[in-house]
Amino acid sequence: MNAPAPHPDPVHVALDNGLRALAGLGGDLVAHANQIGATLWAPPRLVVVGRLKAGKSTLVNALIGAPVAETAALEATRVVTIYSDGAPSRAEVVALDGARHPVALDSGTPTSPAGLPLPDEQIAYLHRWLPSAAIRDLTFIDTPGLATLTTGNETATRRVLIDGFEQTRTASVDADAAVFLFDSAPRADELAFLRQLPLSPLNTLGVLSRADGFGEGALGRRDPLEHATDHARTLARQLADTVSTVVPISGLMAQTSHTGALVEADARALASLASWGPLDLVDHLESDAPGVIDAATRDRLLDLLGEYGVINGRTVAARGAAALNEWLVARSGITLLQQVLRTSLGEFASLNRARRVLDRIDALAYSHPARDHIRAIAYGVRSDPSMLRVALLADLQRLLAADPFAAIADDLRTLLTGRTGAQCVGLPLDATLDQVRERARIRLADTQAHALSTATAAEDAAVVDVVRAYSALAATGRLAP
Numbered sequence: 381m382n383a384p385a386p387h388p389d390p391v392h393v394a395l396d397n398g399l400r401a402l403a404g405l406g407g408d409l410v411a412h413a414n415q416i417g418a419t420l421w422a423p424p425r426l427v428v429v430g431r432l433k434a435g436k437s438t439l440v441n442a443l444i445g446a447p448v449a450e451t452a453a454l455e456a457t458r459v460v461t462i463y464s465d466g467a468p469s470r471a472e473v474v475a476l477d478g479a480r481h482p483v484a485l486d487s488g489t490p491t492s493p494a495g496l497p498l499p500d501e502q503i504a505y506l507h508r509w510l511p512s513a514a515i516r517d518l519t520f521i522d523t524p525g526l527a528t529l530t531t532g533n534e535t536a537t538r539r540v541l542i543d544g545f546e547q548t549r550t551a552s553v554d555a556d557a558a559v560f561l562f563d564s565a566p567r568a569d570e571l572a573f574l575r576q577l578p579l580s581p582l583n584t585l586g587v588l589s590r591a592d593g594f595g596e597g598a599l600g601r602r603d604p605l606e607h608a609t610d611h612a613r614t615l616a617r618q619l620a621d622t623v624s625t626v627v628p629i630s631g632l633m634a635q636t637s638h639t640g641a642l643v644e645a646d647a648r649a650l651a652s653l654a655s656w657g658p659l660d661l662v663d664h665l666e667s668d669a670p671g672v673i674d675a676a677t678r679d680r681l682l683d684l685l686g687e688y689g690v691i692n693g694r695t696v697a698a699r700g701a702a703a704l705n706e707w708l709v710a711r712s713g714i715t716l717l718q719q720v721l722r723t724s725l726g727e728f729a730s731l732n733r734a735r736r737v738l739d740r741i742d743a744l745a746y747s748h749p750a751r752d753h754i755r756a757i758a759y760g761v762r763s764d765p766s767m768l769r770v771a772l773l774a775d776l777q778r779l780l781a782a783d784p785f786a787a788i789a790d791d792l793r794t795l796l797t798g799r800t801g802a803q804c805v806g807l808p809l810d811a812t813l814d815q816v817r818e819r820a821r822i823r824l825a826d827t828q829a830h831a832l833s834t835a836t837a838a839e840d841a842a843v844v845d846v847v848r849a850y851s852a853l854a855a856t857g858r859l860a861p
């Protein structure tokens with residue numbers, strides 16, 4: 381492995397310093413510090429969940445920029461699969477007991493596993509490495525999904541994501557964020573599953589998938605992508621307790637445009653259909669009579685573009701494959717999704733990863749003879765101002781599990797999502813420094829008064845960190861220096 385580049389992120393710096401201090405204690409703590417360091421330096425993990433055929437594997441391909449995740453009309457993704465950046469392309473199966481088994485890769489298609497060395501029900505997950513800049517900062521995890529044809533697949537998904545499920549902690553994939561796909565309104569069992577994940581709503585993004593077929597579809601009165609965009613806004617409000625926001629996506633259009641699947645001949649064939657009216661065109665595409673394009677070309681276009689893409693991409697296709705590709709990118713919604721992954725969701729995933737590192741230092745303090753020294757190190761790391769957001773996110777997660785209606789959950793959300801001091805105390809961006817500090821003082825007093833009547837340990841812990849946060853804001857107008 382290459383030495384990690386210097387990281388400007390103050391959270392990383394604080395944790396890295398803590399781990400150096402840990403290694404400085406010598407003995408077996410050097411190895412422990414290195415092991416925990418591997419968790420710190422590995423990119424956060426984002427798991428893609430949702431029911432069968434929601435479009436999970438298609439979206440994973442689009443995000444990776446290569447057709448690596450199996451997609452098909454049949455139940456294609458059999459086991460949970462982690463995609464990490466790395467060379468050479470290779471794969472390992474991780475068994476339920478944590479043992480790793482190398483997987484022979486098919487020579488014809490070097491990135492697809494030829495056959496797995498264990499029966500599916502003994503596999504926790506498949507770990508695949510491929511060289512791809514798209515997964516350098518974020519690792520993607522594809523899942524077989526929920527409520528699938530066989531209960532085995534649902535079990536496989538739950539086992540690696542939910543703490544304590546089947547007591548298989550060794551098999552956990554340690555997800556730091558989740559992308560939840562649904563193509564209409566999510567069902568109650570799917571929402572219940574999401575609430576069981578050890579992730580806050582800030583770490584969970586909703587994706588309204590298959591947006592190109594939304595509502596009445598490609599031939600309906602409304603453009604399905606625009607209809608999906610409106611509906612995503614409504615869903616985001618309805619699901620605010622579960623997801624940070626809802627983004628509409630056509631995974632198919634994103635996959636085609638991001639994996640280099642489109643060639644000039646496709647654009648020419650599509651452009652040749654330009655003179656048909658939409659209804660006649662669909663009749664024409666569905667009939668087996670010989671037409672302007674042959675059946676194989678027709679199937680290929682439908683596979684690549686879907687009905688919506690075929691009907692609406694014809695004009696732009698006349699300008700060539702590059703123009704058509706650009707149109708697909710723009711219409712697919714992938715740009716907005718990538719932006720969310722890079723900013724808010726990615727950031728909360730990093731904070732969650734930082735919490736995992738701290739948890740591991742705590743666990744070590746619990747079991748190791750040098751516990752007092754380790755505890756002092758953990759305390760030092762926690763006291764770093766940059767670690768306050770890590771603590772606030774952990775507080776929110778615990779609180780939502782213990783007491784989702786506690787008033788302090790609103791404080792936690794506002795503090796965590798605020799980009800400026802003003803936003804952290806619920807004021808508009810143009811509030812003055814004095815106004816921010818005044819508001820922080822009021823909130824500090826309210827929180828301290830409330831500290832006398834907390835109901836749960838989770839709330840107690842949250843109060844301590846929220847007091848810290850408002851104290852910093854009252855003093856400097858900012859959450860961290």
Ligand SMILES: Nc1nc2c(ncn2[C@@H]2O[C@H](COP(=O)(O)OP(=O)(O)O)[C@@H](O)[C@H]2O)c(=O)[nH]1
Pocket residue numbers: 430431432433434435436437438439450451452453456457525589590591592593629630631632633686687
């Ligand atoms: N029209 C359309 N089809 C899609 C889209 N996403 C996936 N599909 C198709 O739906 C089927 C199932 O997709 P897949 O990604 O394997 O779903 P998974 O079971 O959730 O992994 C495949 O045939 C895909 O081509 C989409 O955005 N639009």
Ligand SMILES: [Mg+2]
Pocket residue numbers: 436437438450451456457522523524
């Ligand atoms: Mg799949």
